[in-house]
Amino acid sequence: MADHRTRDLYNLNIYQGDHAGINGTSNFPILTTTSPFNQIPSTEPSVEYQQHGFDPMNMSFTDYLQGSMDYGALERAFDLSRSSSEVFSSIDGSGGQNTGGGVGETVGSGDISAVTPNSSISSSSTEAAGEEDSGKSKKNRQEKGCEDGSEMSKKVNKPKKKPEKRPREPRVAFMTESEVDHLEDGYRWRKYGQKAVKNSPYPRSYYRCTSQKCIVKKRVERSFQNPSIVITTYEGQHNHHSPATLRGNASRMLVTPMLTSPTMGPSFHQELLMQVPHTSNLLSDTSSTITTMPPHNLTTLQQLQIPDYGLLQDMVPPFMHRQQQQQQ
DNA sequence: CGGCTTTGACCTGCGC
DNA sequence: GCGCAGGTCAAAGCCG
Numbered sequence: 001m002a003d004h005r006t007r008d009l010y011n012l013n014i015y016q017g018d019h020a021g022i023n024g025t026s027n028f029p030i031l032t033t034t035s036p037f038n039q040i041p042s043t044e045p046s047v048e049y050q051q052h053g054f055d056p057m058n059m060s061f062t063d064y065l066q067g068s069m070d071y072g073a074l075e076r077a078f079d080l081s082r083s084s085s086e087v088f089s090s091i092d093g094s095g096g097q098n099t100g101g102g103v104g105e106t107v108g109s110g111d112i113s114a115v116t117p118n119s120s121i122s123s124s125s126t127e128a129a130g131e132e133d134s135g136k137s138k139k140n141r142q143e144k145g146c147e148d149g150s151e152m153s154k155k156v157n158k159p160k161k162k163p164e165k166r167p168r169e170p171r172v173a174f175m176t177e178s179e180v181d182h183l184e185d186g187y188r189w190r191k192y193g194q195k196a197v198k199n200s201p202y203p204r205s206y207y208r209c210t211s212q213k214c215i216v217k218k219r220v221e222r223s224f225q226n227p228s229i230v231i232t233t234y235e236g237q238h239n240h241h242s243p244a245t246l247r248g249n250a251s252r253m254l255v256t257p258m259l260t261s262p263t264m265g266p267s268f269h270q271e272l273l274m275q276v277p278h279t280s281n282l283l284s285d286t287s288s289t290i291t292t293m294p295p296h297n298l299t300t301l302q303q304l305q306i307p308d309y310g311l312l313q314d315m316v317p318p319f320m321h322r323q324q325q326q327q328q
Numbered sequence: 329c330g331g332c333t334t335t336g337a338c339c340t341g342c343g344c
Numbered sequence: 345g346c347g348c349a350g351g352t353c354a355a356a357g358c359c360g
Contacts, residue, residue: 191333193352206351210331219351 173233181205181220181230187238189218200224211240 176183182205189207197204202222209216216236223229 190331192354194334195350195352198349204350217351 171233171235173231175223176230176232177228178230179228181222182207183220183230183232185232187211187216197221197224202227209238211238214239 182189188210190210191205191207193206194203195206200221200223202224204219204221207218207220209218216234216238218235219231219233221231221233223231
């Protein structure tokens with residue numbers, strides 16, 4: 001078996017809450033916070049953020065999407081260069097308060113417009129170039145195939161030179177209870193691929209932001225442990241405003257992210273895992289199909305913990321949300 | 329007709 | 345080196 005990191009991370013433990021597995025296979029600390037989504041917890045992780053001038057508790061889904069989240073700050077905050085394995089998970093001790101409007105975290109349109117989209121693409125800007133290069137190399141391969149003949153044979157023309165290894169974009173994963181796979185988040189996406197996921201009956205879909213020069217990608221897959229849960233993983237940061245900014249409903253996600261860094265080695269999976277315990281009113285067209293997470297489900301998500309399997313080298317604590325203004 | 333989805337093939341990285 | 349799985353490409357088809 002090849003790389004199980006992501007799969008296990010997503011499919012086995014997060015959704016399942018396999019605490020035994022977590023504790024049994026990892027020797028890293030699992031920090032938890034008791035963070036209602038409308039309140040900032042005062043537990044240890046935030047201390048570290050603030051020591052580094054970063055306050056993840058004030059980051060929002062929208063902030064991330066709009067690029068106001070500073071990965072450089074994140075890395076500094078979490079000292080991601082270290083090799084110790086630490087997992088921070090978020091456990092909302094306040095349970096049911098996240099159901100219903102109280103979850104609070106509605107990011108209004110006003111917030112969105114207030115965000116500076118390009119404020120912190122620092123860490124991804126260089127990677128963006130790298131990505132383009134990588135894409136080019138692939139194109140070159142295929143164009144070559146076309147050059148040789150009129151027939152569109154998909155011949156393999158491997159470039160002799162290996163393109164420089166580029167670090168992956170930071171990733172953020174959102175868990176959303178929804179019946180629809182592709183959640184409306186205010187941006188326009190074009191699907192460019194779909195793959196079956198090992199150990200899961202549900203395929204994973206790949207989307208790219210349709211905006212020109214925006215290299216943000218996202219993957220959407222459904223948890224096979226809990227089919228009602230959709231995992232949306234964003235990679236990169238938008239360099240433009242959300243086209244749906246004015247609609248205001250595109251960014252009302254409440255998230256409890258966990259973050260890792262892109263600066264780790266290639267084997268390291270950078271994932272920001274976020275919980276979206278409540279998504280009612282979040283989606284525009286599809287809102288009717290979104291289920292409000294019942295308390296028991298919420299609990300399941302709240303018990304989210306990340307196993308290491310000796311693979312995760314760093315994790316970042318959960319961020320909580322803010323921005324509760326936005327009135328319907 | 330343009331934009332998007334589908335889908336099979338291909339590439340790459342990683343573990344063995 | 346091989347095989348597997350994830351990720352990407354791009355032609356073909358669909359839809360408004």
